[in-house]
Amino acid sequence: xxxxxxxxxxxxxxxxxxxxxxxxxxxxxxxxxxxxxxxxxxxxxxxxxxxxxxxxxxxxxxxxxxxxxxxxxxxxxxxxxxxxxxxxxxxxxxxxxxxxxxxxxxxxxxxxxxxxxxxxxxxxxxxxxxxxxxxxxxxxxxxxxxxxxxxxxxxxxxxxxxxxxxxxxxxxxxxxxxxxxxxxxxxxxxxxxxxxxxxxxxxxxxxxxxxxxxxxxxxxxxxxxxxxxxxxxxxxxxxxxxxxxxxxxxxxxxxxxxxxxxxxxxxxxxxxxxxxxxxxxxxxxxxxxxxxxxxxxxxxxxxxxxxxxxxxxxxxxxxxxxxxxxxxxxxxxxxxxxxxxxxxxxxxxxxxxxxxxxxxxxxxxxxxxxxxxxxxxxxxxxxxxxxxxxxxxxxxxxxxxxxxxxxxxxxxxxxxxxxxxxxxxxxxxxxxxxxxxxxxxxxxxxxxxxxxxxxxxxxxxxx
Amino acid sequence: xxxxxxxxxxxxxxxxxxxxxxxxxxxxxxxxxxxxxxxxxxxxxxxxxxxxxxxxxxxxxxxxxxxxxxxxxxxxxxxxxxxxxxxxxxxxxxxxxxxxxxxxxxxxxxxxxxxxxxxxxxxxxxxxxxxxxxxxxxxxxxxxxxxxxxxxxxxxxxxxxxxxxxxxxxxxxxxxxxxxxxxxxxxxxxxxxxxxxxxxxxxxxxxxxxxxxxxxxxxxxxxxxxxxxxxxxxxxxxxxxxxxxxxxxxxxxxxxxxxxxxxxxxxxxxxxxxxxxxxxxxxxxxxxxxxxxxxxxxxxxxxxxxxxxxxxx
Numbered sequence: 001x002x003x004x005x006x007x008x009x010x011x012x013x014x015x016x017x018x019x020x021x022x023x024x025x026x027x028x029x030x031x032x033x034x035x036x037x038x039x040x041x042x043x044x045x046x047x048x049x050x051x052x053x054x055x056x057x058x059x060x061x062x063x064x065x066x067x068x069x070x071x072x073x074x075x076x077x078x079x080x081x082x083x084x085x086x087x088x089x090x091x092x093x094x095x096x097x098x099x100x101x102x103x104x105x106x107x108x109x110x111x112x113x114x115x116x117x118x119x120x121x122x123x124x125x126x127x128x129x130x131x132x133x134x135x136x137x138x139x140x141x142x143x144x145x146x147x148x149x150x151x152x153x154x155x156x157x158x159x160x161x162x163x164x165x166x167x168x169x170x171x172x173x174x175x176x177x178x179x180x181x182x183x184x185x186x187x188x189x190x191x192x193x194x195x196x197x198x199x200x201x202x203x204x205x206x207x208x209x210x211x212x213x214x215x216x217x218x219x220x221x222x223x224x225x226x227x228x229x230x231x232x233x234x235x236x237x238x239x240x241x242x243x244x245x246x247x248x249x250x251x252x253x254x255x256x257x258x259x260x261x262x263x264x265x266x267x268x269x270x271x272x273x274x275x276x277x278x279x280x281x282x283x284x285x286x287x288x289x290x291x292x293x294x295x296x297x298x299x300x301x302x303x304x305x306x307x308x309x310x311x312x313x314x315x316x317x318x319x320x321x322x323x324x325x326x327x328x329x330x331x332x333x334x335x336x337x338x339x340x341x342x343x344x345x346x347x348x349x350x351x352x353x354x355x356x357x358x359x360x361x362x363x364x365x366x367x368x369x370x371x372x373x374x375x376x377x378x379x380x381x382x383x384x385x386x387x388x389x390x391x392x393x394x395x396x397x398x399x400x401x402x403x404x405x406x407x408x409x410x411x412x413x414x415x416x417x418x419x420x421x422x423x424x425x426x427x428x429x430x431x432x433x434x435x436x437x438x439x440x441x442x443x444x445x446x447x448x449x450x451x452x453x454x455x456x457x458x459x460x461x462x463x
Numbered sequence: 464x465x466x467x468x469x470x471x472x473x474x475x476x477x478x479x480x481x482x483x484x485x486x487x488x489x490x491x492x493x494x495x496x497x498x499x500x501x502x503x504x505x506x507x508x509x510x511x512x513x514x515x516x517x518x519x520x521x522x523x524x525x526x527x528x529x530x531x532x533x534x535x536x537x538x539x540x541x542x543x544x545x546x547x548x549x550x551x552x553x554x555x556x557x558x559x560x561x562x563x564x565x566x567x568x569x570x571x572x573x574x575x576x577x578x579x580x581x582x583x584x585x586x587x588x589x590x591x592x593x594x595x596x597x598x599x600x601x602x603x604x605x606x607x608x609x610x611x612x613x614x615x616x617x618x619x620x621x622x623x624x625x626x627x628x629x630x631x632x633x634x635x636x637x638x639x640x641x642x643x644x645x646x647x648x649x650x651x652x653x654x655x656x657x658x659x660x661x662x663x664x665x666x667x668x669x670x671x672x673x674x675x676x677x678x679x680x681x682x683x684x685x686x687x688x689x690x691x692x693x694x695x696x697x698x699x700x701x702x703x704x705x706x707x708x709x710x711x712x713x714x715x716x717x718x719x720x721x722x723x724x725x726x727x728x729x730x731x732x733x734x735x736x737x738x739x740x741x742x743x744x745x746x747x748x749x750x751x752x753x754x755x756x757x758x759x760x761x762x763x764x765x766x767x768x769x770x771x772x773x774x775x776x
Contacts, residue, residue, distance in 0.1 A: 179464075197613075409620055434464070437471035444475050449482065453613035 009189075011038065012154075012247050016182075019175060019251060027174020031148055031251070038153035039116075046115035050151060053087065056080060057125040058146040061139045064132035077133040081126055088122040091115060093320050117156040119317065123282050124150055128164045130286055137165050145172045154247035158240055160258040161278040170253050177252030183436040188246025190443035191428050195239030195421065197451035202417045203232040205452070206406055211377055214390040220403050222390040226370050229377050231418065234262070237276070266361030268334040268368060283310050304339055308332030318376070323384050327375035334368055413450070420446055479608035486611055490618040491583045495632040497621040498580040501537050504635070505550060506584070508535065509559050511769040512634070513687075513757075516550055517566025518542045518576075523740050524691040525564065527634035529747045530754030533770030536635035538566065541576040544670045548677070549593040555681050561769060562685035562721075562761065565674075569693070569707070569726070570665035575599055579614035642743045645733040653737040654696050663702025664710075671710050678717055685719050685766065687757055690726040691749065694738035698727065721760045723753060 015034045019027055039047045060080035064073055091114045128146075131137035139146065148171045149164055177185070210225035241258040248255045258277050265271035272280045288310040295302035308329060315328015349357050374391075378384035396403065404411045424443060431439040491499040505514070513534040515525045522538030537550060547565070554563060575581075575597040584590040585604045594600035604610045611618065624630045631640050678686050715722050734745035741749060761768050 409623065413616055434467065437464075437468045441471040441475040445478055448479055448609065448612055449615050451613050452616075 008243075008247075012250065016177070016250055019177070024174060024176065027176075028145060028148060028172055029174075031152065031171060031174060032144055035148060035151040035153040035156070039151055039156065042116050046118075047151075049087075049115060050118075050121055051147060053084065053121070053125060054147045054150045055143065056083060057129055057150075058139070058143050061128050061132040061146075064129065065135075065138040073133065077129060080129050084122050084125050084129075088118060091118055092317075117158065120159045120161055121150055121156065123159075123161045123279070124164070126286060127161070127282060131164065139164075140168065141172050152248070152253070154244045154251075154253075155255055157244070158237075159276075159278055160241060160244065160256050161282050162255055166256065167253070175252030177250060180433055181249055181252050183433045185246045185248075185250030186440055187428060187431060187436055188242045188249060190246075190440045191424065192239045192242030192244075192246060194424055194443040194447055195235040195242065197447045197453070198417050199421045200232050200236035200239060201452040202414060202450070203228045203235070206410070206414060207232055207377070209406070211383065211387060214387050216390070217395055218403060219391055219394050220396065221406075222387055224404070226374055226387070226391060228414070230370050230373050233373065233376070234259075235421065263366060264362065265365050266358045267338050268331065268365055269338055270361075271365050271369065272331065272335070279314070283314055287313060300340055304336035307335045307339070311335070321379065322381045323375040323378045326381075326384075327372055330368075330372045330375065334372075417450055420450060476608060482615070483608045483611060486615065486618050487583055490622045494618075494622050494625060495635075496625040496630055496637060497618060498539055498577065499583050499618075501535075501539075501635050502550075502580060502584055502590075504535065505537055505553055506587075509557060510535075511559070511561050511767075513562050513564055513769050514554055515564040515566070515635070516547050516554070517564075518547070518568065518572070520568075520691055520739060521564075521566035522635075522637065523736075523743075524566070524746050524749055525689075525753065526636045526638070526746055526750040528636070529750035530757070531751065531770075532754050532758060532768055534564070534634060538635075539576050539580065541572060541574050543572045543574050543576075544568070544666070544673075545573075545596050546576055546593055548673060549589045551677060552589045553587070555677070555684065560683050562687055562757075562766070564687045564689060564757070567688055567690050568666065569663065569690075569697070571667070571670065577617065579611070579617045582610050582614060585610075638743055645742065647732060650732060650735050650737070653735075654694065657694075657696050657738045661702065662697050662699055664704065664707035665702075666710070671713075675713060675717070678714075678720060682719050685721065685761075685764070686717075687721045687723065687760070688714055689723045689753065691753075692728040692730050692734075692741065693726050694730075694735055696738055721757070723756055725749070725753070 011034075015030065018030055022030055036047065039050065057080060060076050063076050128137070128139070128149075132139060145168060149162070149168050152162075152167070152171060155162060207225050207229045210221050211229070214222045214225070238259045245255045245257070256278050260274040260277060262271050262275035265274050288306055291306035291309060292303055295306055298305065309332070311328045311332030312325060313328070314331070315324045315326070318324040318327070371388075374387050375384050378387065406414075424446065427439060427442070490497055492503045494500055508514070511533060512527070513532060515521055515527075515534055515536045515538060517538045519538065519540040519542075522536060522540060525534070525536055525538070527534035527536060539546060539550075551563075551565070575593070578594065578597070578599045581590050581594055582604050585594065585600070591600060594604075603612060625632065628640050630637055632638075711722060711724060714720050728749075730741070730745060734741055736742045758768050
């Protein structure tokens with residue numbers, strides 16, 4: 001079941017309805033049951049796998065969390081983390097060897113599919129076990145609560161990546177949504193659906209066309225595609241997150257935010273504190289910080305190296321391709337450069353108005369992210385290089401259709417969708433509980449009228 | 464709060480209903496540039512105009528006004544044999560006995576084309592059948608107010624393109640009001656892109672049998688089967704030529720078939736829009752030539768030429 005389908009809304013409505021009728025003590029069981037059903041509808045074998053991993057991690061975290069049992073802690077910790085990572089790596093990167101495997105009994109090719117949400121699930125499990133090992137968190141409750149934490153249906157597909165310390169106590173209580181919770185949840189869900197269907201799916205068509213075949217002799221379509229690519233990715237991913245957080249909020253559970261106006265950041269490092277925040281913070285706490293501690297004698301270059309390595313891993317996590325790796329490395333290098341040149345830049349900009357410095361920083365972030373996202377979007381290195389070549393070959397030719405890389409009518413609709421996005425975003429921030437029905441009706445009308453069913457799946461569901 | 468919810472839901476449902484009504488009445492069934500209009504026309508038309516069926520090649524190559532006979536173009540972009548078969552079923556269920564033109568293909572796209580075209584007609588079992596075949600029969604197509612979700616732009620586009628005089632339509636045939644100049648570089652690019660593809664005749668035997676059965680089931684209708692020109696790059700290392708020849712022979716042997724294979728007709732470069740579509744000026748010349756051949760074939764059989772004075776229905 002995908003979060004952007006009507007069947008998900010029906011499912012959510014049923015869960016909320018049952019939640020409202022059940023006594024408080026039965027609500028956590030209801031949420032677990034709903035999460036199991038949700039995942040079983042995707043795949044029963046994968047559900048069994050995830051439950052098995054939950055059990056192993058729960059046992060490890062419980063062992064590590066018990067005070068006064070120093071024996072074998074490191075062994076339990078290392079073994080569990082290795083198991084989690086092996087399963088993740090196995091599923092994510094083994095599909096690359098499908099062609100080398102012997103034929104199936106029916107003579108076909110083996111297809112290794114990645115269990116839905118495995119990455120996010122693994123991140124949660126690794127965080128729990130590590131926190132227990134570091135003694136910064138202690139497991140509370142039983143396996144039921146831990147399994148619910150691992151499989152909670154609104155966020156299992158693509159995050160946000162929750163921390164046990166904040167989510168587990170809420171889940172154990174089973175959620176007790178107030179009327180404002182329900183209304184806030186509905187607003188977020190409506191906004192998420194709007195972003196997905198009106199903005200992301202629409203821009204996806206143009207971006208896909210141009211990335212697959214950038215028109216020669218004209219750089220404007222490649223430039224527009226690069227810009228739309230960023231907007232599409234943001235609308236798609238933040239739209240998904242809005243639906244996930246909104247659905248949880250509708251059930252009285254508050255998930256951590258995943259975006260905080262990332263395009264107003266004035267540095268690349270600032271951008272990553274606002275973009276996919278739960279992943280960034282996870283990388284910081286469980287990869288970057290341990291590396292920095294190991295490289296503590298290296299000073300700034302050591303921190304820079306840790307940053308590049310962390311983001312290289314982040315890139316390769318998206319997929320074992322050169323474009324993803326280079327995307328990650330580019331982020332790391334940009335942040336490393338920002339770190340290493342900080343004092344020099346501070347001297348250079350001394351005396352300049354702060355607003356101007358912020359604006360310049362913001363432009364740097366936007367341009368850098370737009371260019372690096374070309375790598376993220378491209379399936380192969382030659383595809384990315386072709387687009388860069390067209391982008392920097394500053395030529396103009398052809399009529400208005402050639403200049404835009406699409407029919408003016410389609411481009412006008414893309415512009416209309418972006419304008420509607422700005423309007424809906426503006427209204428979202430100002431919609432009170434009383435006005436929520438009208439906001440939801442507005443989003444529904446815009447989705448009906450401007451909605452596009454082009455690309456069905458969320459981009460990040462693939463990771 | 465409940466009052467506000469009810470008001471908002473009623474307002475949304477009312478607006479959705481109005482939009483549905485407006486699109487259905489003003490565009491889907493009334494705007495000649497909308498493909499759905501032509502499907503509607505197919506359901507309703509019982510004149511003596513020769514219906515023309517096929518994909519974008521039929522749509523772009525047969526201009527009834529240039530053919531010099533009464534005809535109506537039902538060609539649909541990106542459609543495959545399955546879609547054409549459904550449209551033929553609709554046509555052949557009629558009582559009229561006018562001849563019909565069917566554009567044959569070397570290979571089938573196995574595509575539905577634009578599914579939005581069919582939404583207003585999902586109550587028809589043949590349309591439901593073809594949508595079902597392509598797994599494109601969605602439940603919301605049966606829900607007035609919501610059935611056009613994701614397709615409004617498509618309908619508005621047709622409406623706007625016609626209102627802004629970017630396109631003009633005559634008897635189902637669409638054309639740009641300003642014909643773009645021939646672009647030899649673009650044509651070369653299309654030829655280059657085509658170089659990696661397999662050439663040949665790839666229609667399946669099932670499709671062949673179904674067409675032949677359909678023709679045999681309707682002996683009172685004259686089937687004018689045409690193959691319009693393909694760019695010479697389509698004949699390099701042409702596969703299954705023997706199968707094509709056998710199929711053409713089987714069709715020619717049927718008493719109610721006229722086969723006009725113009726696939727290898729030599730055309731100068733400036734006739735080509737891409738490797739499978741002719742430019743408008745070339746389509747005019749081609750339509751005229753085909754129209755004359757059809758006229759001759761009908762006269763040879765003693766049949767009235769639709770559109771001529773005194774031609775009976």
